[in-house]
Amino acid sequence: MTTIAPPATTALPGTLRLGLARGRVELAQFFRQKEHVAFTFALPAFLMVLLGSIFKGVYEGTGITASQVLAAGMVGAGIISTSFNSMGIGVVADRESGALKRLRGTPIPAAAYFIGKVVQVAVASLAEAVLMLVVAITMFGLELPSGAENWLTFAWVFVLGTFACALLGIALSAIARSVNAATAVMNLVFIGLQFISGVFVTPITALPKVMVDIASFFPVKWICQGFRSVFLPAEMSGYEMAGSWELGTVALVLGAWCVAGLALCALTFRWTNRER
Amino acid sequence: MTAVKVRGLRKEYAGHVAVGGIDLDIDHGEVLALLGPNGAGKTTTTEILEGHRGRTAGEARVLGEDPGTAGRAWRAKLGIVLQSSDDVGSLTVTETVRHFAGYYPDPRDPGEVIELVGLTGKAGAKVRDLSGGQRRRLDVALGIIGRPELVFLDEPTTGFDPEARRRFWALIGSLAGEGTTILLTTHYLDEAEALADRVAVIAGGVLVAEGTPATLGGRAGAEATVRWTDARGPRAVRTTTPARLVRELSTDGELTDLTITRPSLEDVYLGLIGENR
Numbered sequence: 228m229t230t231i232a233p234p235a236t237t238a239l240p241g242t243l244r245l246g247l248a249r250g251r252v253e254l255a256q257f258f259r260q261k262e263h264v265a266f267t268f269a270l271p272a273f274l275m276v277l278l279g280s281i282f283k284g285v286y287e288g289t290g291i292t293a294s295q296v297l298a299a300g301m302v303g304a305g306i307i308s309t310s311f312n313s314m315g316i317g318v319v320a321d322r323e324s325g326a327l328k329r330l331r332g333t334p335i336p337a338a339a340y341f342i343g344k345v346v347q348v349a350v351a352s353l354a355e356a357v358l359m360l361v362v363a364i365t366m367f368g369l370e371l372p373s374g375a376e377n378w379l380t381f382a383w384v385f386v387l388g389t390f391a392c393a394l395l396g397i398a399l400s401a402i403a404r405s406v407n408a409a410t411a412v413m414n415l416v417f418i419g420l421q422f423i424s425g426v427f428v429t430p431i432t433a434l435p436k437v438m439v440d441i442a443s444f445f446p447v448k449w450i451c452q453g454f455r456s457v458f459l460p461a462e463m464s465g466y467e468m469a470g471s472w473e474l475g476t477v478a479l480v481l482g483a484w485c486v487a488g489l490a491l492c493a494l495t496f497r498w499t500n501r502e503r
Numbered sequence: 504m505t506a507v508k509v510r511g512l513r514k515e516y517a518g519h520v521a522v523g524g525i526d527l528d529i530d531h532g533e534v535l536a537l538l539g540p541n542g543a544g545k546t547t548t549t550e551i552l553e554g555h556r557g558r559t560a561g562e563a564r565v566l567g568e569d570p571g572t573a574g575r576a577w578r579a580k581l582g583i584v585l586q587s588s589d590d591v592g593s594l595t596v597t598e599t600v601r602h603f604a605g606y607y608p609d610p611r612d613p614g615e616v617i618e619l620v621g622l623t624g625k626a627g628a629k630v631r632d633l634s635g636g637q638r639r640r641l642d643v644a645l646g647i648i649g650r651p652e653l654v655f656l657d658e659p660t661t662g663f664d665p666e667a668r669r670r671f672w673a674l675i676g677s678l679a680g681e682g683t684t685i686l687l688t689t690h691y692l693d694e695a696e697a698l699a700d701r702v703a704v705i706a707g708g709v710l711v712a713e714g715t716p717a718t719l720g721g722r723a724g725a726e727a728t729v730r731w732t733d734a735r736g737p738r739a740v741r742t743t744t745p746a747r748l749v750r751e752l753s754t755d756g757e758l759t760d761l762t763i764t765r766p767s768l769e770d771v772y773l774g775l776i777g778e779n780r
Contacts, residue, residue, distance in 0.1 A: 239576060324588065326590030326591065328588070329590060332581065332585070333603065334579040334607060334608075335606045499555070
């Protein structure tokens with residue numbers, strides 16, 4: 228009797244498995260690039276230390292200092308740096324270095340590349356949030372909330388905010404042809420939005436209304452507002468534009484940006500800089 | 504069945520024809536060298552076949568599929584070594600090769616591939632610390648890790664020193680010996696002569712000649728030049744029967760500085776692209 232050998236297995240590795248493998252490699256590359264870590268990782272904490280030491284004063288009847296309001300909002304600025312900036316510049320760098328073109332010539336699906344990027348951004352952003360909180364607690368006496376409800380808010384603001392910003396970073400990467408251009412574009416957008424979103428200037432009500440109206444179209448204001456609701460007592464909501472934390476609007480705006488970001492990515496993503 | 508079949512391939516950009524109608528076949532297990540000056544359309548042609556670029560017109564079948572629409576299973580059968588790249592700098596050689604092995608259904612052993620390209624001594628080194636030639640050998644390692652049926656090599660030895668090129672040629676020779684089909688683009692005529700079963704010359708976006716390295720452009724039948732030195736000084740005669748001439752000359756005794764030369768591949772090549780510029 229003859230036995231027939233089974234056909235050689237030719238199953239391609241699954242997208243999720245490849246995505247997680249990409250994530251490991253992306254993380255190793257991210258944390259081994261010292262300049263990159265210093266710029267996207269340490270800069271927000273450095274700014275928090277400087278600005279928090281400049282702005283003095285206590286909000287009457289609350290015991291909350293101007294530094295604490297700044298620090299709570301800047302946790303958001305930190306994760307935007309490690310998601311929006313880091314993703315946008317990272318994708319452009321992958322295109323410029325030929326990494327994307329090399330991947331395009333292998334059987335890896337595009338989705339696995341992005342899963343890898345999202346894993347890297349999620350881990351870096353979580354580490355960034357921890358770093359920002361450690362600085363805020365040790366330097367400015369910010370207190371961690373004890374309520375589970377606050378941490379739930381922290382979790383969803385973090386997830387929606389990071390994801391929306393990462394997607395917008397990818398979308399914006401389509402317009403930059405070099406890492407230098409990307410760094411300039413990303414930082415211009417990021418710094419501009421921080422100013423008009425009441426991150427550096429607190430409370431946000433001190434800003435001209437038209438500025439905040441413009442900022443309200445973008446995620447930065449809502450992410451920082453969400454984090455202020457987590458780390459500041461309820462009476463501080465009176466210093467927001469609407470006089471409340473508006474958590475429903477925060478969820479709505481960030482969710483909408485996630486959807487819009489996905490659509491923009493699908494429309495604008497390019498593997499290479501060359502004309503196809 | 505042919506590995507690559509191309510008919511009437513055209514690629515046009517706004518106001519510029521990069522590839523102007525190419526017919527080309529590559530058999531399974533064959534090594535084909537695509538020669539041509541910069542801007543002749545070599546890279547455009549290869550990138551269309553690799554699925555990196557679309558085409559304006561014409562037919563292209565690579566391993567039985569249309570490269571413009573083929574999917575992951577098709578890519579798993581290709582090995583692509585692009586022109587210079589600058590990625591994965593902070594990973595080590597072993598990390599990089601292992602990682603890429605994971606993309607394929609039936610990869611080679613990463614350690615064996617590193618050995619094959621001669622990087623075992625650098626296995627633990629960061630990719631950014633490799634020399635240009637070592638980096639290129641890593642590119643080749645990543646190109647062959649998936650056990651490809653067809654390998655594209657785009658100017659693989661640019662910037663190599665002579666010893667590294669010889670080692671590289673041996674590596675490609677062993678791949679070809681295993682039956683891998685190879686499409687090689689190069690500037691170096693000696694490289695094409697050493698590696699290729701067949702040579703195709705492309706100039707101005709069209710194929711101007713095709714043949715084995717020995718017969719390209721009528722090289723085998725061309726007149727040979729016999730040179731020697733005798734009492735009257737250096738002599739040179741062009742003839743189609745050099746062996747007979749040497750036999751007649753050597754009846755008078757030893758000949759000093761005797762050489763017989765056919766036009767080199769380079770002479771033929773320069774003639775071909777000169778006519779078609």
